[in-house]
Amino acid sequence: MPExxxxxxxxxKPKSAxxxxxxxxxxxxxxFVEGDRYAPAPESSDHVSLRDSYQLFIGGxxxxxxxxxxxxxxxxxEVLAEVGEAGPRMVDRAVAAARQAYEKTWSEMPxxxxxxxxxxxxxxxxxxxxxxxxxxxxxxxxPIRESRDIDLPLVAAHFFYYAGWADKLDYAFPGRRARPLGxxxxxxxxxxxxxxxxxxxxxALACGNTxxxxxAETTPLTALKLAELIEEAGFPPGxxxxxxxxxxxxxxxxxxxDVDKVAFTGSTAxxxxxxxxxxxxxxxxxxxxxxxxxxxxxxDAPVNQAVEGIVNGIFFNQGHVCCAGSRLFVQExxxxxxxxxxxxxxxxxxxxxxxxxNTDVGAINSQExxxxxxxxxxxxxxxxxxxxxxxxxxxxxxxxxKPTIFTECAQSHGIVQKEIFGPVLAIQTFxxxxxxxxxxxxxxxxxxxxxxTDKGSKIFKITSQIRAGVLWANTFNKFDPASPFGGYKESGxxxxxxxxxxAPYVELR
Amino acid sequence: MSTKKRLAVSKTYKLYLGGKFPRTExxxxxxxxxxxxxxxxxxxxASRKDFRNAVVAARKAWSGWxxxxxxxxxxxxxxxxxxxxxxxxQFEEELRAQGATPxxxxxxxxxxxxxxxxxxxxxxxxxxxxxxxxxxxxPHFNFSMPESTGVVAAVAxxxxxxxxxxxxxxxxxxxxxxxxxxxxxxxxLCAITLAEVLNSxxxxxxxxxxxxxxxxxxxxxxxxxxxxxxxxxxSDEAGETRLAQERAAENVKRVIPHxxxxxxxxxxxxxxxxxxxxxxxxxxx
Numbered sequence: 001m002p003e004x005x006x007x008x009x010x011x012x013k014p015k016s017a018x019x020x021x022x023x024x025x026x027x028x029x030x031x032f033v034e035g036d037r038y039a040p041a042p043e044s045s046d047h048v049s050l051r052d053s054y055q056l057f058i059g060g061x062x063x064x065x066x067x068x069x070x071x072x073x074x075x076x077x078e079v080l081a082e083v084g085e086a087g088p089r090m091v092d093r094a095v096a097a098a099r100q101a102y103e104k105t106w107s108e109m110p111x112x113x114x115x116x117x118x119x120x121x122x123x124x125x126x127x128x129x130x131x132x133x134x135x136x137x138x139x140x141x142x143p144i145r146e147s148r149d150i151d152l153p154l155v156a157a158h159f160f161y162y163a164g165w166a167d168k169l170d171y172a173f174p175g176r177r178a179r180p181l182g183x184x185x186x187x188x189x190x191x192x193x194x195x196x197x198x199x200x201x202x203x204a205l206a207c208g209n210t211x212x213x214x215x216a217e218t219t220p221l222t223a224l225k226l227a228e229l230i231e232e233a234g235f236p237p238g239x240x241x242x243x244x245x246x247x248x249x250x251x252x253x254x255x256x257x258d259v260d261k262v263a264f265t266g267s268t269a270x271x272x273x274x275x276x277x278x279x280x281x282x283x284x285x286x287x288x289x290x291x292x293x294x295x296x297x298x299x300d301a302p303v304n305q306a307v308e309g310i311v312n313g314i315f316f317n318q319g320h321v322c323c324a325g326s327r328l329f330v331q332e333x334x335x336x337x338x339x340x341x342x343x344x345x346x347x348x349x350x351x352x353x354x355x356x357x358n359t360d361v362g363a364i365n366s367q368e369x370x371x372x373x374x375x376x377x378x379x380x381x382x383x384x385x386x387x388x389x390x391x392x393x394x395x396x397x398x399x400x401x402k403p404t405i406f407t408e409c410a411q412s413h414g415i416v417q418k419e420i421f422g423p424v425l426a427i428q429t430f431x432x433x434x435x436x437x438x439x440x441x442x443x444x445x446x447x448x449x450x451x452x453t454d455k456g457s458k459i460f461k462i463t464s465q466i467r468a469g470v471l472w473a474n475t476f477n478k479f480d481p482a483s484p485f486g487g488y489k490e491s492g493x494x495x496x497x498x499x500x501x502x503a504p505y506v507e508l509r
Numbered sequence: 510m511s512t513k514k515r516l517a518v519s520k521t522y523k524l525y526l527g528g529k530f531p532r533t534e535x536x537x538x539x540x541x542x543x544x545x546x547x548x549x550x551x552x553x554x555a556s557r558k559d560f561r562n563a564v565v566a567a568r569k570a571w572s573g574w575x576x577x578x579x580x581x582x583x584x585x586x587x588x589x590x591x592x593x594x595x596x597x598x599q600f601e602e603e604l605r606a607q608g609a610t611p612x613x614x615x616x617x618x619x620x621x622x623x624x625x626x627x628x629x630x631x632x633x634x635x636x637x638x639x640x641x642x643x644x645x646x647x648p649h650f651n652f653s654m655p656e657s658t659g660v661v662a663a664v665a666x667x668x669x670x671x672x673x674x675x676x677x678x679x680x681x682x683x684x685x686x687x688x689x690x691x692x693x694x695x696x697x698l699c700a701i702t703l704a705e706v707l708n709s710x711x712x713x714x715x716x717x718x719x720x721x722x723x724x725x726x727x728x729x730x731x732x733x734x735x736x737x738x739x740x741x742x743x744s745d746e747a748g749e750t751r752l753a754q755e756r757a758a759e760n761v762k763r764v765i766p767h768x769x770x771x772x773x774x775x776x777x778x779x780x781x782x783x784x785x786x787x788x789x790x791x792x793x794x
Contacts, residue, residue, distance in 0.1 A: 280751025
């Protein structure tokens with residue numbers, strides 16, 4: 001969907017995508033309701049190597065944790081594999097392995113050599129990108145088109161980008177010398193499981209730190225497969241450790257006294273707890289938290305492009321995006337037109353089998369998240385906003401939610417204030433640019449925002465007034481390893497990506 | 510008549526709030542004693558309400574100050590240095606009254622003047638230093654640049670009445686932030702006199718607000734306030750830093766801890782109170 005602008009409106013798909021299915025079966029293996037528009041075109045998964053059981057990756061070895069958790073495919077409910085749940089002792093062991101690797105090898109290694117490991121890893125990821133994309137989609141529910149065309153290319157690019165920084169840190173901070181911090185504990189979310197692992201690992205390792213990474217409980221597989229690649233790439237043991245588990249495992253890692261720095265991506269509520277936990281310890285942290293981005297459409301915007309941008313802003317990855325454009329502000333004069341076109345466009349979205357190459361909207365990541373979305377949408381109805389959902393049929397198994405919009409929203413509504421993290425858009429109107437800015441900034445969040453207008457001077461006026469870390473003008477949800485990402489206010493502290501993304505992983509002397 | 514008996518006119522030290530010099534709304538004070546136990550001043554003991562009022566003033570002033578051109582901010586900071594220099598004698602006298610030797614007092618004042626000159630020069634340069642144009646792989650023009658964090662609450666160093674305060678005020682101010690600052694409890698006199706300097710240097714009212722009072726009482730308020738974006742604490746007390754960091758989590762405040770000493774001149778102190786904003790724009794016809 002990010003490149004949706006180029007594809008034009010009304011669901012015109014490239015022909016090649018529906019020519020034939022990769023495994024030749026022509027029919028999904030699962031019980032998806034077939035759309036009436038396209039024949040199924042499932043991505044083949046026979047080349048994917050997935051074990052039934054995964055261990056923790058600690059000190060270069062695969063260590064079995066006695067407690068096990070199952071990870072399922074949210075599109076089918078099928079169990080994909082079981083993974084270990086790291087208890088406090090395993091966390092200790094992982095941190096100790098990282099400490100040893102930090103002191104014995106990684107911090108002493110010349111930057112150029114560190115960089116070469118990262119380059120090598122980037123190459124290995126590129127070689128196996130399709131396999132990883134399929135696993136990402138199976139474990140998380142996101143459409144294969146996104147995992148294949150967005151997540152995986154960005155993952156490889158991120159390692160490639162930071163690999164090049166490893167021997168150039170002296171140029172990054174004028175007047176200062178950068179030193180690594182030590183052992184970094186990283187806790188990542190389930191919406192971009194592998195991409196978030198790359199965002200966390202690449203700069204940390206490039207700067208000479210060692211890492212204990214904990215992927216989310218519902219999406220651990222690609223991080224574990226990444227650990228296999230790290231092993232294959234020949235990284236010294238303990239430089240990267242991957243431990244799986246739920247919130248408690250993450251908490252033990254964050255609170256571990258021998259972790260020098262914590263990097264967390266997830267909800268604002270948990271971010272605040274981490275900030276409290278780390279108070280007075282002198283340990284550093286960066287937080288990439290929730291958002292409630294305003295996407296502002298002026299009456300001089302290219303409307304068809306803007307509609308694609310709205311769709312990409314909120315329905316990309318089922319809206320499981322911290323920077324999703326979940327609040328739409330449309331200038332009054334074009335509000336009816338935009339909403340009408342948006343509804344028409346939403347009807348053309350293909351919802352279903354995430355492994356199908358035609359799919360635009362995949363599965364909701366978990367039962368728990370589905371419940372959260374339902375509760376918030378119900379509250380929106382109760383508060384008096386007008387709800388409209390597109391007409392796709394939902395598959396019978398798995399977790400699904402229809403693309404949903406609310407009109408007649410007030411600033412005080414829960415659906416306007418709270419992060420929903422699902423395919424749910426709250427639409428409001430405005431008259432003047434000042435009103436748009438004031439409403440857009442009326443939130444404790446400040447992660448991202450969008451502005452649509454054909455007038456350049458207006459773009460820069462508005463983007464400079466929106467209090468958020470990433471502003472998209474006439475585009476939305478674009479990411480790049482060279483581009484810093486992170487929030488103002490309660491959306492977090494620190495930046496990931498680009499030159500500015502090095503700072504959280506070094507001490508300046 | 511003889512002029513020998515003329516009674517000196519001593520100054521009343523009040524708060525600096527929203528560009529005005531009010532007494533604390535609480536009516537409270539503490540005695541500041543000089544050598545031989547003489548009363549130097551009844552210093553205002555600011556209350557939680559004073560702090561809240563100061564945050565309102567700072568928030569109101571922020572949009573204007575943040576939008577001031579970099580060049581003008583530099584000129585205003587330089588003006589602060591000029592005013593400080595012009596009143597050097599008064600500051601030295603206050604520092605001596607609060608226990609400094611004449612040499613130390615002289616040194617502290619000149620260092621403070623020079624510090625404002627130093628930061629005045631940064632006003633239109635730190636942006637270039639910390640900005641970037643990012644070579645993204647898609648057809649977009651993408652750039653990142655620093656913007657002021659917003660309203661900053663700061664606890665100035667306790668041990669240095671003028672230089673400590675100046676070293677906190679200048680980087681906050683030059684970065685386009687507005688602030689509420691708690692002055693040294695034991696050495697508060699220069700803080701209010703510095704406020705007079707700021708007030709006569711075209712620093713808009715509300716941009717810098719200075720309170721005097723008790724750390725124990727005000728630090729928790731500084732840390733908890735939901736409309737404060739960042740908190741700078743100069744303290745050697747681990748307990749104070751911990752408390753500040755803990756309470757600040759409620760609205761994900763940026764907390765910048767420092768030792769209880771003047772901050773060395775550095776553009777990185779400006780960067781500490783900036784947010785990096787990245788803007789994407791498509792390239793095409």
